[in-house]
Amino acid sequence: MPHAKTWSVALLGIEGRVVEIEADLGGGLSRVTLVGLPDAGLREAKDRVRSAVRNSGQSWPDGKITLALSPANLPKMGSGYDLGIAAAVLAAIGAVPARKLLHTILLGELALDGRIRPVRGVLPGLLAAKAAGHERAVVPTESLVEAALVDGLEVSGVTRLAELIAWLKDEADLELPAAPTAAAPAEVPDLADVVGQPEARWALEVAAAGGHHLLLTGPPGVGKSMLARRLPGLLPDLAPAESLEVTAIHSVDGSLSKSSPLVTVPPFVAPHHSISPPALIGGGTGLAAPGAISRAHRGVLFLDEACEFGNQRLDSLRTVMEEGEVRIARAKGVVCYPAQFQLVLATNPCPCAPPRETDCTCSVTTRRRYLSRLSGPLLDRVDLRVRLRPLTAISAHQSTAPEPSSTVRARVLAARDRAKHRWHEHGWLSNTEVPGPVLRRDFALPPPATAVLDRALDRGLLTARGADRCLRIAWTLADLAALPQPDTDHVTAALDFRERKTG
CATH class of the missing domain: 3.40.50.300 (P-loop containing nucleotide triphosphate hydrolases)
Incomplete structure (x- = not known):
């Protein structure tokens, strides 16, 4: 049976844990099963991913699809796994090669039309990914500046699922972070x-x-x-x-x-x-x-x-x-x-x-x-x-500046x-x-x-x-x-x- 895997990150407070996402295609009636302690928002990912894949010009496979998020006993919450789930399914059906997915962290929420929305916790997630030995990360373009704060990790940004598919096929490059600029000093009252x-x-x-x-x-x-x-x-x-x-x-x-x-x-x-x-x-x-x-x-x-x-x-x-x-x-x-x-x-x-x-x-x-x-x-x-x-007199303090x-x-x-x-x-x-x-x-x-x-x-x-x-x-x-x-x-x-x- 076709099988593929990708990687994402789960957050426990501000500590990240790398999560392995596996996609397995089998026979039988068409349905998607998601296992690995997902919360309500994550259980809805299968519907978001299906629509995003179809609206990105790809076909959704028939038959049973089992999606497993490991470690299985670790609670998974939020929508940041959408991009990793979509890539795992596409790699399992052979729509994209799996070579670039090795040691790559995928973070992002999918809209129904294939757009990739930002998620919270990108910085602590990528810090954990770097500590776990991963070399590359793909995040929503809006989170690219935040992701670039992690030294020693190759980060790229995507706006739509179609851009990720083209990159996996070696047909296009992803957006890289811009050169850092000095932030304006914060305004603090005197x-x-x-x-x-x-x-x-x-x-x-x-x-x-x-x-x-x-x-x-x-x-x-x-x-x-x-x-x-x-x-x-x-x-x-x-x-x-x-x-x-x-x-x-x-x-x-x-x-x-x-x-x-x-x-x-x-x-x-x-x-x-x-x-x-x-x-x-x-x-x-x-x-x-x-x-x-x-x-x-x-x-x-x-x-x-x-x-x-x-x-x-x-x-x-x-x-x-x-x-x-x-x-x-x-x-x-x-x-x-x-x-x-x-x-x-x-x-x-x-x-x-x-x-x-x-x-x-x-x-x-x-x-x-x-x-x-x-x-x-x-x-x-x-x-x-x-x-x-x-105060008894404001004028008394005006002669000498504080x-x-x-x-x-x-x-x-x-x-x-x-x-x-x-x-x-x-x-x-x-x-x-x-x-x-x-x-x-x-x-x-x-x-x-x-x-x-x-x-x-x-x-x-x-x-x-x-x-x-x-x-x-x-x-x-x-x-x-x-x-x-x-x-x-x-x-x-x-x-x-x-x-x-x-x-």
Whole structure:
């Protein structure tokens, strides 16, 4: 019986697995059987492929056609296998030679008239194909720029199934990726736009230098959102490996730019407080899709009006903030998405939130109930807490221009370089990644410097986790001051950041 095979890629989170597609032609009644744990969208592929093949000038074989996708126990989802299925059937009936299909990955969804539509996850899929030893990939033309990000893999683009057939017959060439062009720098708001708030600006600089989480509390209109949106402009650009990792997540999510897909600037994600828990953390039917926290990987997750998110959404961040990844179990398997983000929370001090505290009409119980939505375990993981005050006079700040992001960013990059040099043997890039036991054991500070932490622990004002986070903040303050290690003033300032009240 005629038999042929091609290759495609299945995605489990952002990890790809090469899938072998086999087509076997047999006798009997005309029908198509698809096996290998396909989902509903993939089961419909047999109808899409049949129409696309016929509308591309080829005949569809009579009799039974068995299509097997291996590994058989791996869930297959989506429409990206259409192109591989069509090529396998055409090779099985002898309409095209199978020589070029060897070690070639085929990705693309087929329209009924033979057009090839783009699919999600091209970058992580081709990275997995390269790691598995494949040499060539054929993708939709619209995904060609994204596919070209994978070095060491020959990629080509097709617009219609007829073009692939002509290429397999050596009758035409496929479209190759254009020469890469430098992407325009991303527009990031400048810190010079923020008037006043020196304490909050300093906290933002410390957060950027050490990768610390930040809580901004204050009445409406004092600049909480403005400060948060300017944090990505203070952070260093993504390293090449980080850039590919972030781009892979956005590829699976379907939010990549078609013209310049490579993400080089730390992403900024600011979901609305009405977001559902699966949309925030990740979820969905079948295998879970990435959520907002994964889209913010290597960047900033900003939760404005944090108290309006509710305990369920906020407390779901606690484990992720510690581990830097999220594992989501569904009926068809468990997926793991990276989620190493920098959290920025912004909240009003009470529900009425007047410009002046003296005008507040909320009772003490109401204010306490409102702020209690930020649970103690969540706040214990937030390093820096800052209270913003209303401006008393805008004209007082117009004589001296605020520092722009470029000036602050230079200090942040210098501090990060010091931290990177100190931790490079361990593989850590910032102070916030250093485990507490390492700070206390291998980089212990003199007892006089940590005496203030001992007193806070003894009085129950600080948890053991909070003490470790104070040490990380102290090291960041020392890096900004270009000192070899923190002193007593730095540890005291770090503790002051954590003891500031939110209301």
